[in-house]
């Protein structure tokens with residue numbers, strides 16, 4: 561029989577009743593004959609609450625002490641789940657990050673996982689004990705508690721699955737899988753049976769927040785088989801081993817699986833981008849470097865970039881996008897460089913949305929972008945910027961047209977279900 565890592569998110573762990581449901585799902589997985597390790601999040605809202613306490617205590621908080629505070633949410637849920645499993649008659653114990661240990665670097669509040677020691681936990685699991693591990697936390701070489709950054713429990717789960725060489729890492733959440741697009745926008749969105757690591761990375765980075773992006777990169781690097789599925793299920797629901805959720809797989813595995821590969825796998829919308837236009841910058845070597853170096857130096861991620869063809873007076877406009885949260889900082893940095901760059905005006909617009917169509921199928925097909933442009937044009941939606949990668953085409957549009965654009969594209973690529 562196999563070895564399974566199961567991860568439960570904050571909404572699944574929010575309160576005694578929900579933890580009892582989680583315990584039943586875990587017990588059933590063990591009863592199916594597997595060795596089981598469980599990684600848990602703090603109760604929904606708890607980490608936010610703890611972060612606020614830190615801010616109130618000291619706005620310039622020391623990240624190492626912040627980690628001591630915010631790691632506690634997962635300590636509580638891991639102990640409670642072990643207790644609940646014991647109440648069901650299962651053997652179970654918790655393993656805190658420092659006990660396992662899960663070694664991390666010392667970048668407190670955003671630590672990265674190094675090695676995870678598994679001898680003790682593997683022996684305990686082999687003896688029929690369920691291992692319950694708090695997500696999000698680890699321990700630095702100095703022996704201090706660390707946390708991995710918000711949403712980090714997904715990464716904990718994948719890292720534990722890789723270290724234990726688990727057969728599967730099941731991520732239980734409040735949705736039952738990954739959809740072709742947000743079902744709240746498009747009622748006809750379909751659940752995907754499979755999605756590749758790369759597609760998942762693109763979808764996650766453009767706003768589909770099912771998994772922390774870092775956990776997907778780690779799963780891809782370590783070849784961990786990940787399933788996304790719902791914890792809000794009845795006792796007679798399809799067992800996890802029959803893959804009721806969405807499997808995240810490699811390209812090669814997908815090719816072996818999918819008879820009728822889709823051209824487009826999913827459509828995502830991201831409203832957290834803002835547009836910046838610099839007008840009348842000199843059309844000469846070095847200008848673009850002068851614009852983007854200070855932004856890079858401040859760790860501001862520039863995404864889409866357009867430079868217009870130069871006008872007659874040797875001037876041009878440069879348009880690009882930055883995360884909306886960084887817009888003010890970007891503007892300030894650019895103003896400070898006004899003389900060096902030599903632009904006339906800065907025009908900014910945070911009321912934009914980036915719509916992306918994603919699919920490994922587009923590698924071997926032409927016409928994906930033109931289908932997108934035509935479908936949007938037919939509905940009078942104006943495209944302000946475009947960017948592409950091998951498996952993604954993104955356009956920037958007016959934020960008010962987000963939902964319409966997603967619906968129109970969902971239909972245009974034939975993704976609508978019944």
Ligand code: ASP
Nearest residue numbers: 601607696710711712713
């Ligand atoms: N509790 C942490 C957070 O809210 C980690 C997680 O749930 O993934 O960010």
Ligand code: MG
Nearest residue numbers: 569570711714
């Ligand atoms: Mg999460």
